[in-house]
Amino acid sequence: MSLDSDLIVDRRRIRRKLTFWRIVAALAVIVAIAGIGVLATPAGRNALSGSGDIARVKINGLIRSDQARVEALERLEKSSAAAVIVHINSPGGTTAGSEQLYDALTRLKAKKPLVVVVEGLAASGGYIAALASDHIVAQQSSLVGSIGVLFQIPNVSELLKTIGVKIEEVKSSPLKAAPNGYEPTSPEARAALDALVKDSYAWFRDLVKNRRGMDDANLQIVADGRVFTGRQAIGLKLIDQLGDEKTAVAWLVANKKIKSELPVRDFKLSPRFSDMTFLRASLAVAFDALGLSSLARSLEQNGVVAAADRLGLEGMLAVWQPPAGH
Numbered sequence: 001m002s003l004d005s006d007l008i009v010d011r012r013r014i015r016r017k018l019t020f021w022r023i024v025a026a027l028a029v030i031v032a033i034a035g036i037g038v039l040a041t042p043a044g045r046n047a048l049s050g051s052g053d054i055a056r057v058k059i060n061g062l063i064r065s066d067q068a069r070v071e072a073l074e075r076l077e078k079s080s081a082a083a084v085i086v087h088i089n090s091p092g093g094t095t096a097g098s099e100q101l102y103d104a105l106t107r108l109k110a111k112k113p114l115v116v117v118v119e120g121l122a123a124s125g126g127y128i129a130a131l132a133s134d135h136i137v138a139q140q141s142s143l144v145g146s147i148g149v150l151f152q153i154p155n156v157s158e159l160l161k162t163i164g165v166k167i168e169e170v171k172s173s174p175l176k177a178a179p180n181g182y183e184p185t186s187p188e189a190r191a192a193l194d195a196l197v198k199d200s201y202a203w204f205r206d207l208v209k210n211r212r213g214m215d216d217a218n219l220q221i222v223a224d225g226r227v228f229t230g231r232q233a234i235g236l237k238l239i240d241q242l243g244d245e246k247t248a249v250a251w252l253v254a255n256k257k258i259k260s261e262l263p264v265r266d267f268k269l270s271p272r273f274s275d276m277t278f279l280r281a282s283l284a285v286a287f288d289a290l291g292l293s294s295l296a297r298s299l300e301q302n303g304v305v306a307a308a309d310r311l312g313l314e315g316m317l318a319v320w321q322p323p324a325g326h
Helices: 003-040 043-049 067-077 096-110 123-132 157-163 187-212 216-222 230-235 245-256 277-289 293-309
Strands: 052-059 083-090 090-092 112-123 136-138 143-145 225-230 264-266 317-319
Touching: 043 293, 052 123, 052 245, 083 096, 083 123, 083 245, 083 264, 090 096, 090 123, 090 225, 096 112, 096 123, 096 187, 112 123, 112 245, 123 187, 136 245, 143 230, 187 264, 225 230
Parallel strands: 052 083, 052 264, 083 112, 112 136, 112 143
Antiparallel strands: 090 317, 143 225
């Protein structure tokens, strides 16, 4: 074999070794970053320390059915947290999603002392979630209430007539897929929807009455769909106390025998790695270095896709929004 051939073979051997050790190094970086990420979560810190604290849970934005959130709250039930403070800033969402969250918080309250703090808004489904607590704290200017249920669907039948479009359909019965937005809502369909809304509204009213210990006269005042400020809500028994997180901690210390020196730490309700932007970015860089550019782009975009998927709301709504300005 010639000298040139020997050099070519040696170079190829060296390149293979370099590629192998690059892959090993990249995998080591990924494992290290993942380990740091786990330790950065409240669950990871609790697992290491073994000491209790007060868990801070945040419910923000629109509420819809979310099994991952339910499972996170179930993990919190089994954690070393001594108590839970739930911060709510939500206009509500679907009735079913709000009920699911209420049930999950109720199960959590059976295991650990739980107090709700209304940051800015706990309306409709947001207030349903707050009802799971035995003690609700709100700031003076917070908005609470909006006790009611609605069913909305856009009707474009007049628009379709204007542009000359007609929707034809064959269905098994007159109330199948009614209303559909392509034709005027029939009296029968409106009556059926009215029965659904009234049934859910009755459930909401009973929940408020039983959880807040209201008589019928007080319930009649607060259950007309309005929102109330914290200052108004305390007199109407919608909340128990004006204040903030420090007020909630003081209530836990005075009424649930929680140690005053316990720290309050965030407990994430999202999947354990979904909120770790730094982790996704680091993994993307590592995969890109290995030539897996398509996988790197997928990691970078995953958070955006997941967030966009949460925007849809289906079914009956327990939601409040301020009137549009003019």
